[in-house]
Amino acid sequence: MERAETWAAGSSPVHDQVVPAGSSSSRVIVHVDLDCFYAQVEMISHPELKGKPLGVQQKFLVVTCNYEARELGVKKLMNVRDAKEKCPQLVLVNGEDLTRYREVSYKVTELLEEFSPVVERLGFDENFVDLTEMVEKRLEQLQRDEPSALTVSGHVYAINLHDILHIRLLIGSQIAAEMREAMYNQLGLTGCAGVASNKLLAKLVSGIFKPNQQTLLLPESSQDLIHSLNHIKKMPGIGYKTTKRLEALGISSVRDLQTFSSKILERELGISVAQRIQKLSFGEDNSPVTPSGPPQSFSEEDSFKKCSSEVEAKNKIEELLASLLNRVCQDGRKPHTVRLIIRRYSSEKHYSRESRQCPIPSHIIQKLGIGNYDVMTPMVDVLMKLFRNMVNVKMPFHLTLLSVCFCNLKALNTAKKGTIDYYLTPSLSTTSRSGKHSFKMKDTHMEDF
DNA sequence: TGGGGTTAT
DNA sequence: ATAACCC
Numbered sequence: 001m002e003r004a005e006t007w008a009a010g011s012s013p014v015h016d017q018v019v020p021a022g023s024s025s026s027r028v029i030v031h032v033d034l035d036c037f038y039a040q041v042e043m044i045s046h047p048e049l050k051g052k053p054l055g056v057q058q059k060f061l062v063v064t065c066n067y068e069a070r071e072l073g074v075k076k077l078m079n080v081r082d083a084k085e086k087c088p089q090l091v092l093v094n095g096e097d098l099t100r101y102r103e104v105s106y107k108v109t110e111l112l113e114e115f116s117p118v119v120e121r122l123g124f125d126e127n128f129v130d131l132t133e134m135v136e137k138r139l140e141q142l143q144r145d146e147p148s149a150l151t152v153s154g155h156v157y158a159i160n161l162h163d164i165l166h167i168r169l170l171i172g173s174q175i176a177a178e179m180r181e182a183m184y185n186q187l188g189l190t191g192c193a194g195v196a197s198n199k200l201l202a203k204l205v206s207g208i209f210k211p212n213q214q215t216l217l218l219p220e221s222s223q224d225l226i227h228s229l230n231h232i233k234k235m236p237g238i239g240y241k242t243t244k245r246l247e248a249l250g251i252s253s254v255r256d257l258q259t260f261s262s263k264i265l266e267r268e269l270g271i272s273v274a275q276r277i278q279k280l281s282f283g284e285d286n287s288p289v290t291p292s293g294p295p296q297s298f299s300e301e302d303s304f305k306k307c308s309s310e311v312e313a314k315n316k317i318e319e320l321l322a323s324l325l326n327r328v329c330q331d332g333r334k335p336h337t338v339r340l341i342i343r344r345y346s347s348e349k350h351y352s353r354e355s356r357q358c359p360i361p362s363h364i365i366q367k368l369g370i371g372n373y374d375v376m377t378p379m380v381d382v383l384m385k386l387f388r389n390m391v392n393v394k395m396p397f398h399l400t401l402l403s404v405c406f407c408n409l410k411a412l413n414t415a416k417k418g419t420i421d422y423y424l425t426p427s428l429s430t431t432s433r434s435g436k437h438s439f440k441m442k443d444t445h446m447e448d449f
Numbered sequence: 450t451g452g453g454g455t456t457a458t
Numbered sequence: 459a460t461a462a463c464c465c
Binding site: 037121122123124125126236237238239240241242273339352353354355356357 | 459460461462463464465
Binding site for chain 2: 057058059060061063077078079095096097098101102121122123124272292295296297299300301302303351403
């Protein structure tokens, strides 16, 4: 593998900082970012596509593409028309079904969790891992087994081996290299990594050398890094809306935000957002790496030019629901809430969705683990009630998106017979022992209950 | 702009 | 239920 790079231009002043081992104030975080993820998954599924310019299409967009395509001028989220014009040889595959991408995405997260359980997902192709504890262990092991045996492989710039913070980050970058090696050996995937002292900096630095490389940020270079962002909208955590409001205040650069009056910013954006983003502008981010665990929700959506009848809507909802039920079945947990989301056509207005949600009736929840067709009809009925609550079907309407979401997921019941929980659990102490449903219990695995 | 996700209010 | 953020 290529060597790890350290992003630091100038010479670093050598001031020894004494931070006690295990000090809570200094963390080692890695951000792992897969290269053009959907395109990589497609090339693994279809090896004959390797070497060709490849784009992944959703509706009329090329949502991502491999580096061969990028060299020929194709960009992410480019129109299919423009992309074909730029690059007539472009091969397109449909990527509207996310199933395979989702599966591979979780394999990556699980692989990273083997290094350290504290892994936070960001989308399908990015993960943060808090390496602080693992680094501490390796440091202790080094001091015990091989005193003064820490070697730097490859060229690392401006590192001070007498600075314990540098050493800890360096060990973090060694772990990052092992993670990328494991991703390649076990899953065939390449990606970037950034190692730094917090999530913001790790994420920013992971993108410095692209593709399939990793970068270590030493604390002395963090100001250079954040000022290399030429606009505040590039700062993760400052989105479309906040950018507009900041621009209205005359703030456009990172330094503008750093030097802007905190009082006025708090008045304009609220204390929470103001304080958070102003700290971000200094490269400060104390947000923890929060283990993602299993997903909080499952959703499926479809967008289209026009849906204007109830029958049409019902057909689309049935399609979304069928896929969702398979996913819920695989997951094992049971959702207790269902939500329907729509987007209405509007000529100008920016992108707004409406939703209605309700609890899933308990008799439907019980049938969720096992099958498909018993649940299909009553669930569609529930969803169509939500639909008619949002859309007056007696009036003309024009929708451009439908989405169904299952959330409020609860683990399967582990209540054991004879315990208080058992008798307080309706599905166990009442329904499953009484009458017509009891035969179903024979088909399902009792240890699941 | 797609087809997903999360948290805060 | 919506709005903001992330990919």
